[in-house]
Amino acid sequence: MHDIVRKNQVNRFKGKLSEGSLFIIKNLKVVESIGGYRPVENSLNFFSFTSTTIKDLYEDIVDIPKKGFHFIKPDMIDSRVNNNTVLSS
Incomplete structure (x- = not known):
């Protein structure tokens, strides 16, 4: 999730x-993502x-990976041409 x-x-x-x-993070407000760019693939x-x-x-409750990536199909790459809503590397 992305914090503002x-x-x-x-x-x-x-x-x-x-x-x-x-x-544990207390006293925050969760909202839907708006705007043209998102640094993470999440709608909140x-x-x-x-x-x-x-x-x-x-x-040490859970082992959370420090870096991650998602395998996607080639047609997904094609669908992201000129679509900068979700930033990815």
């Missing part, structure tokens, strides 16, 4: 989240507020 953080809140959250880790975003809290779960 206001510019004045960036320093508060910077360095608190790390890929492949688990967190969440907004962080000044009241949003993040708690790191240090237990």
